[in-house]
Amino acid sequence: xxxxxxxxxxxxxxxxxxxxxxxxxxxxxxxxxxxxxxxxxxxxxxxxxxxxxxxxxxxxxxxxxxxxxxxxxxxxxxxxxxxxxxx
Numbered sequence: 001x002x003x004x005x006x007x008x009x010x011x012x013x014x015x016x017x018x019x020x021x022x023x024x025x026x027x028x029x030x031x032x033x034x035x036x037x038x039x040x041x042x043x044x045x046x047x048x049x050x051x052x053x054x055x056x057x058x059x060x061x062x063x064x065x066x067x068x069x070x071x072x073x074x075x076x077x078x079x080x081x082x083x084x085x086x087x
Contacts, residue, residue, distance in 0.1 A: 005055060006053035006055035006057075006058075007053060007054060007056075007057035007058045008058075008062070008063075008066055009055075009057055009058075010055040010058035010063075011058040011059055011060065011061075011063030012066050012067060012068060013058075013063065014058060014059065014060040014063050015060045015061075015062075015063025015064040015066070015067055016063070016067075016069070018060055021058070023058070026055045026056050026058070027049035028049075028053070043053035058061040063085065
């Protein structure tokens with residue numbers, strides 16, 4: 001299963017506080033076609049719901065996994081900084 005930013009952000013929210021995630025309001029998946037590195041001056045034209053991707057794939061379990069990964073990476077970075085290394 002592929003996880004896009006819509007599902008990752010929603011999953012993190014569900015992991016932090018499931019009551020904040022209004023899963024009944026998740027819009028249909030939307031993935032307009034545009035060049036990979038394009039900066040959009042008006043992204044709302046392509047993402048009227050405010051969501052890019054498929055947030056219906058979100059889950060508290062995926063959010064917890066994401067948070068554990070991010071915290072682990074921050075800890076490694078800080079340990080590297082404290083030891084004078086470039087971790």
